[in-house]
Amino acid sequence: MSTLPYLRRGLLGALTIILISISLSGCERSQPATKFNETVYTFGTLVEVTLVGVEAAHARAAYNAILDDFDYMHATWHAWQPSALARINGLLKTGASFSLAPSVLPLITSSQTLSTQSEGLFNPAIGQLINLWGFHSDQRDDQQPPPAPAEIAALLESAPGMDDIVIEGLNMRGTNATLQLDFGGFAKGYAVDVAINHLRELGIENAIVNAGGDLRAIGRHADRPWRVGIRQxxxxxxxxxxxxxxxxxxxxxxxxxxxxxxxxxxxxxIIDPRTGYPASQTRSVTVIHADGATADAAATALFVAGPQDWHRIAKQMGIKYVMLIDKQGRVHMNPAMARRIKLTNQPEILLSATL
Incomplete structure (x- = not known):
């Protein structure tokens, strides 16, 4: 059995990714005098914020502003601690109509669209299934066995999905008693988008917000592009x-x-909503897209889709750049991604048709 709780593993992985990213994106001998860099722990990971070409006081004020954004979003969207999302989940089970905070509505409507595009492979409605596997915990008990097949089958039979949410103006209701929202496969991307948009509103043109290796960047790193590392x-x-x-x-x-x-x-x-078990054909998926929310959801959906179906799902979700590493360690890419990415070794590469 394992001796290291999964959350600590995730934190160590996030730290590794951020250190890799720092080494690739900012370790020249002469740093620009106006570079600002800070790291904070939120959303269960380390979030690194780098601003370039910004006066020190302005950079600090902008950083503090997006910290407030992060605190609000984390408190609102937390899947298993008291939060606005927990209240929503409780009300969805009743089937009755209730009013919804305008700040949460875009998160739900965007999730519905992305879930449809992914043929339900990205499905934030399976919170009960995630909880059944023990991932609704800050520190899972390593002695806890996987759920019984009968428990998984019972939740699969009810098939909760994002189309079980009916939105009528600022009111919504649920039509499936087993529906439970968990935005773990989407929240980081949405939060990174909010942070970048806020920085732009504050007049900042060159920035990168890196949430445990998942990031969005605008502008440039001084006189060159941003350089990003993808971990083994x-x-x-x-x-x-x-x-x-x-x-x-x-x-x-x-x-x-x-x-x-x-x-x-x-x-x-990463649970396959079709089987109720962790997706088994993929080790990792990396995508590039304009916005973080879509990229985050697509990375989850394509992981579940696996080497056989990722190409179709990527096309439906509007994703142009994809790299998938399957369970044998082979690399699947479309030509657009192959032209951009630099591999550090020589794995077996399988190129798909153009997206």
């Missing part, structure tokens, strides 16, 4: 790197982020 899905170090500039998000979903081992079997947190 097995072991430590950098698997690949790429450059980004303008406005792009890079998100990765991996089976190494949160997991536990029981009787020699590895169980990770």
């Amino acid at each position: 899905p097995r072991g430590e170090g950098v698997f690949a790197s790429l450059e980004i500039e303008g406005d792009e998000s890079v998100f990765t979903s991996g089976d190494y982020e949160r997991f536990f081992e029981y009787d020699g079997q590895r169980y990770h947190h």
Whole structure:
């Protein structure tokens, strides 16, 4: 059995990714005098904020402003502690109509759209299933076995989905008693988008917000593009790197982020809504997209889709750049991603048709 709680593993992985990103994006001998860099722990991971070309006082004020955003969103969207989302989940079970805070409505409507595009492979409505696996905890008990097949089958039979939520103006209701929202596969991306948009409103043009290796960057790192590292899905170090500039998000979903081992079997947190079990054909998926919310949801959906179906789902979700590493360690990419990414070794590469 495992001896290290999955949340601590996730934190160590996040720290590794951020250190990789720092080394690739900001370790020149001469740093610009106006570079600002701070790291905070939120959303269950380390979030690094880097601003370039901003006067020190302005940078500090902008950083404090987005910290307030993070605190609000974390308190509002937390899946298993008292929060606005917990209240919503309780009311959805009743089937009665209730009023919804305008700040939460875009999160739900965006999730509905992304869930439809992904054929339900991105499905924030399976919170009860995530909880059944023990991932609604800050520190999972390593002695806790996987759920019984009968428990999984019971939740699968009820098939909760985002189409079980009916929105009427600022009111909503649920039509499935087993519906329970969990935005774990989407919240970081949405939060990174909010942070970047807020920075832009404050006049900042060159910035990167990196949430445990999932990030969105705008502008440039002084006189060159931002450089991003993608971690090895097995072991430590950098698997690949790429450059980004303008406005792009890079998100990765991996089976190494949160997991536990029981009787020699590895169980990770990315659950296939079709089977009720962790998706088994993929080690990691990295996508590049304009906004973080879509990239975050797509990375989850394509992980579940696996090497056979990722191409179709990516096209439906409007994702142009994809790299998938399957359970054998083979790399699947579309040509657009292959032109941008630099691999640190020579894995077997399978190129798909153009998206």
